[in-house]
Amino acid sequence: MTGPTDRETLVLKLGGSVITAKDEPETVDEAALKRAVAAVAETDASVVVVHGGGSFGHHHAEAHGVTTTAGTRDPAGALAIHQAMVELDQAVVDTLQDASVPALPVHPLSAASRGGDGTLSLSTEQVECLLAEGFVPVLHGDVIAHEGDGVTVLSGDELVVALAPAVDADRVGLCSTVPGVLDESGAVVDRITAFEDVAAAVGDSDVTDVTGGMAGKVQSLLTLDVPAQVFGPEALSEFIAGETPGTTIHGGDRT
Amino acid sequence: MTGPTDRETLVLKLGGSVITAKDEPETVDEAALKRAVAAVAETDASVVVVHGGGSFGHHHAEAHGVTTTAGTRDPAGALAIHQAMVELDQAVVDTLQDASVPALPVHPLSAASRGGDGTLSLSTEQVECLLAEGFVPVLHGDVIAHEGDGVTVLSGDELVVALAPAVDADRVGLCSTVPGVLDESGAVVDRITAFEDVAAAVGDSDVTDVTGGMAGKVQSLLTLDVPAQVFGPEALSEFIAGETPGTTIHGGDRT
Numbered sequence: 001m002t003g004p005t006d007r008e009t010l011v012l013k014l015g016g017s018v019i020t021a022k023d024e025p026e027t028v029d030e031a032a033l034k035r036a037v038a039a040v041a042e043t044d045a046s047v048v049v050v051h052g053g054g055s056f057g058h059h060h061a062e063a064h065g066v067t068t069t070a071g072t073r074d075p076a077g078a079l080a081i082h083q084a085m086v087e088l089d090q091a092v093v094d095t096l097q098d099a100s101v102p103a104l105p106v107h108p109l110s111a112a113s114r115g116g117d118g119t120l121s122l123s124t125e126q127v128e129c130l131l132a133e134g135f136v137p138v139l140h141g142d143v144i145a146h147e148g149d150g151v152t153v154l155s156g157d158e159l160v161v162a163l164a165p166a167v168d169a170d171r172v173g174l175c176s177t178v179p180g181v182l183d184e185s186g187a188v189v190d191r192i193t194a195f196e197d198v199a200a201a202v203g204d205s206d207v208t209d210v211t212g213g214m215a216g217k218v219q220s221l222l223t224l225d226v227p228a229q230v231f232g233p234e235a236l237s238e239f240i241a242g243e244t245p246g247t248t249i250h251g252g253d254r255t
Numbered sequence: 256m257t258g259p260t261d262r263e264t265l266v267l268k269l270g271g272s273v274i275t276a277k278d279e280p281e282t283v284d285e286a287a288l289k290r291a292v293a294a295v296a297e298t299d300a301s302v303v304v305v306h307g308g309g310s311f312g313h314h315h316a317e318a319h320g321v322t323t324t325a326g327t328r329d330p331a332g333a334l335a336i337h338q339a340m341v342e343l344d345q346a347v348v349d350t351l352q353d354a355s356v357p358a359l360p361v362h363p364l365s366a367a368s369r370g371g372d373g374t375l376s377l378s379t380e381q382v383e384c385l386l387a388e389g390f391v392p393v394l395h396g397d398v399i400a401h402e403g404d405g406v407t408v409l410s411g412d413e414l415v416v417a418l419a420p421a422v423d424a425d426r427v428g429l430c431s432t433v434p435g436v437l438d439e440s441g442a443v444v445d446r447i448t449a450f451e452d453v454a455a456a457v458g459d460s461d462v463t464d465v466t467g468g469m470a471g472k473v474q475s476l477l478t479l480d481v482p483a484q485v486f487g488p489e490a491l492s493e494f495i496a497g498e499t500p501g502t503t504i505h506g507g508d509r510t
Contacts, residue, residue, distance in 0.1 A: 073389055075357035079348065082359070093334065102330035104337070104406075110365035113384035123378030129368035129400035134328060145384035151359075 008045040009131070010240075011169045013160050015176045016054025016141065018233050019092065026056050026084060028091045032233065034099075036175065037092075039236040041099040045170075046131045048163055049092070049103065049138045052156040056088040057081060057141055061153055068158070069118060071149030078151045081143050082109050089140045096136065104135045108142035108154050116147040120158060124166035131167060139163070160228075161220045172221070172228035173239045179232040180246030181214060192249045195219055222251035263300040264386070265495075266424045268415050270431045271309025271396065273488050274347065281311050281339060283346045287488065289354075291430065292347075294491040296354040300425075301386045303418055304347070304358065304393045307411040311343040312336055312396055316408055323413070324373060326404030333406045336398050337364050344395045351391065359390045363397035363409050371402040375413060379421035386422060394418070415483075416475045427476070427483035428494040434487040435501030436469060446503045450474055477506035 014036055021027040040047060053061070061067065064077035072078055089105050096103035112122040130137045139159050143151040157174075164172050180188035183201045192198055195218060202215045221228040229239055231246025238245040269291055276282040295302060308316070316322070319332035327333055344360050351358035367377040385392045394414050398406040412429075419427050435443035438456045447453055450473060457470040476483040484494055486501025493500040 073357075075352055075359065075390065078359060078390075079352060083345075090338075097330055097334060102328075104330065104333060104364065105362075106365045107360075107362055108365075109359065109381075110361045110363075111378060111381060113381040121380050123366060123381070125376050126364075126366060126368040126378070126400055129402055132402065133400050133405050135330065135333075135400070135406075145381055145388050145390070147384055147387065150388050151390075 008170045009047075009167055010043070010045045011048045011050065011160055011164045011167065011172045012040065012239075013050040013052070013156050013174045014092070015174065016052025016057070016088075016156070017177045018054075018175055019051060020054030020056060020088065022055065024055060025059055026087070028088065033092065033095050036233065036236055037095045037099045037101065039240050040096065041101050042237065043240045046167075047136050048127060048131065048167055048169070049096070049136060050156045050159045050163065051088070051092055051138070051140045053085055053088070053141045056084040060084050066143065066151070066153055068153045068155060071146050071152040073150035078143050081153075082107075085140050085142050089138060092140075093138050096138065102135045103138050104130060106130070106137045106139045108139060108144055108159065109151075112144045112154060114144060114146040114152060118146070120154065120162055122159070122162045122166075124163065127163065128167055157217050157220060161224065164224050164226060169226055172224060172226060173236075174217070174221075174228060174230045175233055175236050175239070176230055177232065179235065180230050181218060181249070189247050192218060192222070192247060193251060195222060218249060221249040225252050226250075227252075263425045264303075264422055265298070265300045266303045266305065266415055266419045266422065266427045267295065267494075268305040268307070268411050268429045269347070270429065271307025271312065271411070272432050273309075273430055274306060275309030275311060275343065277310065279310060280314055281342070283343065288347065288350050291488065291491055292350045292354045292356065294495050295351065296356050297492065298495045301422075302391050303382060303386065303422055303424070304351070304391060305411045305414045305418065306343070306347055306393070306395045308340055308343070308396045311339040315339045321398065321406070321408055323408045323410060326401050326407040328405035333398050336408075337362075340395050340397050344393060347395075348393050351393065357390045358393050359385060361385070361392045361394045363394060363399055363414065364406075367399045367409060369399060369401040369407060373401070375409065375417055377414070377417045377421075379418065382418065383422060412472050412475060416479065419479050419481060424481055427479060427481060428491075429472070429476075429483060429485045430488055430491050430494070431485055432487065434490065435485050436473060436504070444502050446505070447473060447477070448505060450477060473504060476504040480507050481505075482507075
């Protein structure tokens with residue numbers, strides 16, 4: 001669908017806790033969101049934005065006992081989790097548009113499902129078409145239909161890993177509340193090319209831990225062909241500008 | 256994904272003008288919506304609900320000059336049309352859930368796009384998975400990415416025609432403000448098996464006329480393998496109960 005282009009393509013995740021107020025349920029941290037959006041507005045690249053749930057999605061998911069593997073068939077519970085995420089997404093999209101970023105929402109409940117073994121099936125043709133038409137698709141953690149389990153959580157990190165190859169991303173950035181992946185002494189690890197590099201520091205490699213845990217994040221990002229950066233909010237402009245702040249995770253380096 | 260089942264599968268479109276107040280912009284006709292929802296709540300069938308824009312989507316689309324073939328790249332315009340439809344969709348989903356129908360929203364902007372020749376590409380795996388898990392997916396007219404044209408309108412009628420084969424629908428119903436397709440004397444036509452049956456009555460067969468015109472509706476419904484009924488709000492319960500009110504459109508009869 002997309003022709004050859006010189007524009008770089010970025011997949012950028014804004015961590016939920018970066019853009020929401022930690023201590024108040026369902027409250028956007030407007031100053032932090034505006035700072036992040038101002039950085040995104042600086043680039044000429046094609047950008048797909050993904051954001052997490054922060055104080056919006058997580059407590060609803062917890063209240064209904066829904067995780068990436070434990071589902072619910074309660075329609076009211078599924079809708080409550082989804083609507084909380086949609087509300088946050090509308091704030092992100094509106095703030096991007098206010099900064100002249102041509103953002104449009106793409107809600108995963110409308111676009112994705114899981115098979116019985118948990119395998120994600122995400123439609124990406126509409127994301128590619130939006131990008132090709134000059135828009136900035138904005139996706140988010142959500143609930144999605146899960147064969148045999150009702151609905152389960154789809155995390156922002158899973159979305160990043162599914163979207164990056166689909167849109168042929170050149171670089172992937174995860175803007176987090178920490179300045180990178182930290183080693184056992186608390187220092188930022190510069191580069192990770194294999195999970196063994198940081199297994200001791202980030203803990204168990206529980207592959208189901210995809211909604212926030214660093215171990216699952218590192219493992220899934222290592223599967224990408226392109227480099228991913230994990231960095232803090234203060235380094236978002238550097239990432240947008242093409243620098244490599246925080247921790248570079250690149251499994252493709254292993255050869 | 257779905258196993259063999261005895262449950263009937265219905266695709267039901269609620270016309271936008273059936274569930275919104277005609278003379279007031281962006282106002283739900285709550286009494287009419289509740290009556291329609293009460294009829295839907297009577298069935299044990301698997302149901303996919305599609306609704307049109309009525310007084311929500313149409314004036315935004317007109318204001319921005321957007322149709323099924325004329326697009327816009329204005330992000331604010333695209334978002335205004337989409338958000339108006341999402342607002343109506345939330346009222347439909349909430350009213351269904353209030354009547355114990357396990358409805359969840361599926362927004363076409365998140366799930367569909369058009370190629371350069373206007374061909375619709377709609378992801379339906381998530382709709383099938385929601386149905387199989389016991390939910391009632393609710394879709395609606397929307398804007399979607401259109402290769403070379405920014406975004407264009409996707410009509411509820413186009414959705415019905417795309418969804419019916421995808422979910423292996425047994426029957427298709429279009430609840431409209433008229434009691435069926437009318438002949439030149441204003442009487443309801445009982446059965447249409449070819450466009451020539453009604454060409455004189457419904458006017459030009461302009462295939463781009465898919466956002467409300469009866470000619471385009473009849474033509475597209477004739478392409479389905481299963482029968483479609485066009486009927487008025489007072490006949491919705493009959494349709495749900497398995498009767499064939501209004502006009503039956505069934506191109507598959509032609510042999």
